[in-house]
Amino acid sequence: MKRWTKEEELYLKDNYYILSPQEIANHLERTRKSVIFKAHEMGVSKDERWSEEEIQKLKENYSTHSFKELMEILPGRNRNAIQLKASKLGITERKNVFDFRFFKNIDTEEKAYWLGFFYADGFVLDSSNSYSRNYEAGIKLYKGDYKHLKKFNKSINGNLQVTFETRICSFNGKPQESCNIRCYSKEMVHDLESHGCVQNKTFIIEVPDIDANLMHHFIRGFFDGDGCICTDSSTKKTIAINFCSASLKMLEQMRTILYNAGICSYITDEKGRSTYRLYIRGVQNADRMWNYMFEDATIYLDRKLEKKNRLYEEYNLAQRLLRLSEMAG
Known part of the structure; x- marks a missing residue:
């Protein structure tokens, strides 16, 4: 047998x-x-x-x-x-359940990462002062990133549904598809608020006070929401990493953190758009930034990692970085 x-x-x-x-x-x-x-x-x-x-x-x-x-x-x-x-037993109704206190203490990679992601692409609604008393925390993304919302659902140990919707874009009049996940919880809203992720946060967010050992996970979450890795120059075939935010103070605080980690950056004012952009340029500098964000990483937005790998392969960056290291050493 x-x-x-x-x-x-x-x-x-x-x-x-x-x-x-x-x-x-x-x-x-x-x-x-x-x-x-x-x-x-x-x-x-x-x-x-x-x-x-x-x-x-x-x-x-x-x-x-x-x-x-x-x-x-x-x-x-x-x-x-x-x-x-x-x-x-005839018990058929299951309400949406999840870890309401997931953000109470930011003491793990997952919590730091998702706090950073909420800073970028999340929202909270706190209607405690109104008659409705509605509490909601959620994330809205491009439709193609729906699997990332499932990762969040798994992190909070939830049974929440990822929903889809189509709206007409106010800029170009074209249909815009998105995916959403919503958590209706007073506790989660208040915990996010206690870490600086408040309602109408766009212009006022600041880097939260969390364990310094978890800061790179927070920044990776913020990068996956409001950051980008891209070609810096098609002639030189180099890469750059940048972050966009309407909060200048947030980017200035990040710049200090990165400087202390040996990463150089600068901030530009995007005139006419009410936003600022933090740039990390230079092949070695950008590589150092990527390695900083992804140290011990187990959770990230897949398509941005795939883009990084594609650029590194296309521009032969691994070999170029090795040669630069040998020349410096």
């Missing part, structure tokens, strides 16, 4: 509550008898009755907690078992 693989064991565990032994056997190309024997060996049984305490916990928490949280509240119950039991 062939050995059971980890993948087969996981499939058995996840489906034993909702499929018959014969259906599992057919999928795994095994006998019904071997499936029942393996289930017994693993301690998986359809006769695992729910206690009254478990049922009560399920009723109290199903609509307000993620499945990951429910599996912690109900040890030994996997997602399929929880869904099946909820269905049998």
Whole structure:
């Protein structure tokens, strides 16, 4: 008899509550008898009755907690078992759930990154002083970046939906497609506000007071929202990195942080646009900036990393940087 693989064991565990032994056997190309024997060996049984305490916990928490949280509240119950039991009990409504206090303490890469991204492309609505008392935090992006919103949903351990909409652009009259994710939470709004990400933030944002060891993750998040890596000169085949913001103070603070990290930059006033731009130019300087932002990075906007890799390959930058390093050394 062939050995059971980890993948087969996981499939058995996840489906034993909702499929018959014969259906599992057919999928795994095994006998019904071997499936029942393996289930017994693993301690998986359809006769695992729910206690009254478990049922009560399920009723109290199903609509307000993620499945990951429910599996912690109900040890030994996997997602399929929880869904099946909820269905049998007639508990079908699941509200949008996520980690409301994700931004309470900025103490991880993910939190620093998404705070930076919110500074660039996020928004908060705080209507606490109005009759409606609406609290909303969200991100709106170009339609093609919808997978990035799914990354955010995963980071906050949520079950939120990414929605799409089409509007007519006021500048050129053409249809403009976008994707959105919205979190309705007083706690999340107030936590974002406590870190400087406030309503109508465009002209007044400043670099937040977070752990210096996490600052490069924050800046990477801000870059993925309001930054760009591009060709600096088609003749010299060099690259540049820049950030755009309506807050001059924000860019000045960033410039100081980068200077202390050995990265040179300068700021220009984009006349007539009410915005400023922070530039990092020079192939070695821009490469140093990229490496600073992406040190120990596990979360980023895929298309910007892909663009960087494409430019490096097109301009043979890895070899050029190596030669420059050898000449300097």
